[in-house]
Amino acid sequence: MARIAAERLHTHVAVGVVKVRKHAPARVRFFALDGTMRVVIEADSEDDARCLCRDMEFEFIGLCD
Numbered sequence: 001m002a003r004i005a006a007e008r009l010h011t012h013v014a015v016g017v018v019k020v021r022k023h024a025p026a027r028v029r030f031f032a033l034d035g036t037m038r039v040v041i042e043a044d045s046e047d048d049a050r051c052l053c054r055d056m057e058f059e060f061i062g063l064c065d
Contacts, residue, residue, distance in 0.1 A: 028063065032061055
């Protein structure tokens with residue numbers, strides 16, 4: 001009887017695998033100046049946009065609405 005109960009226990013045990021996808025954060029749009037031209041930058045954050053402006057020698061303006 002104990003063996004039958006143990007066999008039933010093993011038949012009801014299931015192992016599942018769950019795959020979790022990490023969604024990329026939505027990109028945010030920012031304005032910057034390239035000389036006299038206004039440009040739009042898409043970046044993950046304001047810090048990323050500011051770094052890009054510094055690297056490209058743009059003047060950072062702010063968040064687009």
